[in-house]
Amino acid sequence: MWSPLLRFLAASGKAAVLLRSLAACVLAAAAWADVRAGVYTGPASQGLLALSAAVVGAALLPLPLLERARSFVYVGGAAATASLVCSAALHLGHDAAGAASAHEAFEPVALLVVLAFVIRRGPVTSGPPVALLLAAAVVLRPLSTGVREDGLLAAFGLTLATVVVAGASVTARMVVAVRRQRAHRTRLEQRIELARDLHDYVAHHVTGIVVQAQGARAVAARRPDLVPPALQRIEETGAETLASMRRMVAGLGAGESDVPPAAPAGMDDLRALVRGFALNGVPAYLTEEGPTDTVPPEVAATLHRVTVESLTNTRKPARHCRHVSVHVRVRPHEAAVRITNDGTAHRTALSGYDLKGIGERVTLAGGTFRAEATAEGDWQVRARMPLTTPRPA
8 A cells, every 4th residue: 555655755757846846836825824814024023933934935945956965954954943043032022912923834834845855865864963953943833932722733733744744754765775775786686697607608618718729739749730720719719708708797887777787698699609519529419499589588598507507517527528418498388408418427516606506596587407417327407497587586
């Protein structure tokens, strides 16, 4: 029930214009009511009320234009001081005949508007004392000419109004703070995700460069004609590594903006990844089943990351590997990838940024992940993802 109200209080743009227009209408109606009642004409005490109302009204004018939080404290403090000084002067020189002259409408409404601005946009340290002064100025004005029944009723009503305005302003400030914190946390999570992707890409490409360099050195003496192609492949892999690093670093920089970075890779990148993979002269083979081009970008990016880390881990420990295969299958409600190699695979516990981290990301996205040895002695990594990826809580 309160969610629409909170969104309205914290909104900017049209909602802010509507709130300020409403406050201006209420102020104009209160000023017109005071003028019709003759609050500002007559004895000297009523002239004092007019001076106090003018000072508080002047404090309203710059409020929508202020940017610095401390400026609201200065304006609010000036308005509260002027009102309290007027109330003290009325209390010291009041008489029974002028008791009703303190029951004006414009100044309390204006002070409430100033109070809302101070609570909503003032600093955390110096804002609350000024807010208390403004609240005291609103509540004490009806009692400045003596404690009477009508003055007590007016003070009680203004107390309720002050509590409502202060509560709404605090709520709006908290909602905005929560939204900013959530946006900052989202950007931070995106940057962490991009940093992990940077590790995956760089580890994959650098491992490939090392393996290719070792292969070129091994065949240099026996087959010199194979060295130039190997060097060309190393050059291409290095250029691809630099391009991946530039994309990831650019994404890390873009994490400061409110626009989330795009998915780093998709199905086309997965195909290119498998085509460019080579381990001891053994390439990887990709098979696709189902409408793989219809996979949503975020799901394709996760499948790509699983494949990158799996192939990277295949390069690190595998020996005497004769077959590396990547199988992508798409069904109406899910997509799956299976990476298999028949080398001597790493069977110890996975940790850090290895497959354990990839598995955690797959699980958080609503999928399942397994990395294990098969009955035939192969090492297999499998990941299944729903085509509609739920956002983690």
